[in-house]
Amino acid sequence: MARLEPVSTSSTDSTSAPASGSNPGKYVEAGSEYVRDTKYIETRITRDGRDGYPVEPGRYRLVVARACPWANRTIIVRRLLGLESAISMGMCGPTHDADSWTFDLDPGGVDPVLKIPRLKDAYLRRDPDYAKGVTVPAVVDIPTGAVVTNNFPQITIDFELEWTDYHRDGAPDLYPEDLREEIDTVNKGVYTEVNNGVYRCGFAGSQDAYDKAYDRLFTKLDELSDRLARQRYLVGDTITEADIRLFTTLARFDAVYHGHFKCNRSKLSEMPVLWAYARDLFQTPGFGDTVDFTQIKQHYYIVHSDINPTQIVPKGPDLTNWLTPHGREKLGGRPFGEGTPPPPPIPAEVVPADHWVPLSGGVNTASGHETTTR
Template sequence: MSPNTAADNTGPGAATQGQYVTDGQEFVRDTKYIETRITADGRDGYPVQAGRYRLVAARACPWANRTLIVRRLLGLEDALSLGLCGPTHDADSWTFDLDPGGLDPVLGIPRIKDAYERRFPGYPKGITVPAIVDVPSGAVVTNDFAQMTIDFSLEWTAFHRDGAPELYPDALREEIDAVNRGVYTEVNNGVYRCGFAGDQDSYDAAYDRLFTKLDELSERLSHRRYLVGDTITEADVRLFTTLARFDPVYHGHFKCNRSTLSAMPVLWAYARDLFQTPGFGDTVDFTQIKRHYYVVHRDVNPTGIVPKGPDLSHWLTPHHREQLGGRPFGDGTPPPPPAPTEHIPAENWVPTA
């Protein structure tokens, strides 16, 4: 999710790119999202119904990647369809440029902005993913990414697969929420505060906060396999999507360069453990991730050149985290392989030979 969001604009006559860095200022994310919720009782006017809604995401975006993981883990694929935007966009909106004719095959629109405008004509804020669209009306329901995955766990239970894990168990919610707050401010958003800092002091402060928190998380995970409890929870999903992008993007592009993830032994093993867990690594498209950041953020990377590195083959090496105990899915089971239409192309993933 970016401050503003749409198509590949690398050629002549390309649309205007968004502005991400404000000179002389620290980066402050606008967090006023559409708070409408899709709930079992439909109290906001949008009851949970299989087939009624479409999740619009982009594999490049870490905030959207969370929804892809949770949807997979809980087995919501048949109940909640998926529309995928391409990895690059201009200042206007994400586009469905990966689909034939550049139109989402269900919504019939070229840009997710059209769904925002359908509900809020002249929508004044950033057009972000993930978003959930009400298919019958073609209007966006919510783009509140933090609440979205919680509601997948708590409100969509009628459509969970057999063996779906508890990602937000009642007994651990207070601790999960506390961990999530720190991870969000210092890590998930912290890398952006580094990359979009408008002056040296803002960058220095963001850098110090980021690595202080990563060191704390390394210590926490040195003696426990998962962030909260002994199974995968919402907290692990939220940290993972930032870690997966750390070496390919944040270390260089966002100047988070005290050390690579692969040089932080505990976090690197933790990230590989999750990556090799069904539902995590099979949602990660490294080619789209790199293309998004290096092409879209022209005020950070004016040439739009996408680096060839780093070497990604080590994501599949043994992590030995199972020695710490824990059960990834608790009393549940791993999700089945992704549907053929949702497979990551082999050339966009980790080299396996």
């Protein structure tokens, strides 16, 4: 989850200047391995409201940053399940300082629903003494303006299990009961070795810490490659929560993790099975149409100024290959199971075409962008 203290991940925007300014934040502690703080606000929004926050359409706002892989998960799940009309979404810009994410994409730099310029304001309304990281994704209670939860692993599970009354017709079952134990096991390994593994490489404060993180990352990627050589999806024959969690890291791999975080044994595009798997998902409605490559690169290369002091954002890599045929359909599988693909994103949530895969004619029905392949 994108965080603002000595640990950070991702965010979102297009033309924002570096928001890091005179207070850029610090991400690497010399001589130490990177350890993520996972103490989140664990309040849940449930059907029975046992934590004081019942499921109620229109009451909550999901605050995200498009470049953040942890927030990107919630965007994908919300879209696949068709929760757009039940849970509104606010977007922070891709750059920030050490204090807070900001709503610099909105007119006047103020979220139009929450009426605040900084996400930190919603955290302080929940706890005036809040001193931990201001992270995305966060779900905010609109009536009080206070953060309900920033516990990103639980947010998507609750979208899947607690908000079923508001799922769209044809919404897929992303966390099927008979596969949950296996999904949880796969997710645990993906989180420790891959999702967080790239950060352990990028934010390593010593050679030894980096070497160990690098070896663990690519050992797990090789294991996942072997698994996915035999089956189209990570668990079962349909897309599940496990695929969503792996996808958001793979989508950022060549753009930022390979170079910026020194995860450079191989590019994703040089790992045939994982590359085909990632393209399969990217070309599936609800996945690639949520990815903003411009914002991804802006966040990592600008905000992590202790890793990239010049804050120069690279022009590459070439992204057109995300739309090349993947051949994964030969493995069978049913992407949405008994469900159906989601409709195109609502107009206000379409990723700008120039932030996405370069265009080359034709029509992409999933993203609304023009392109030659699907």
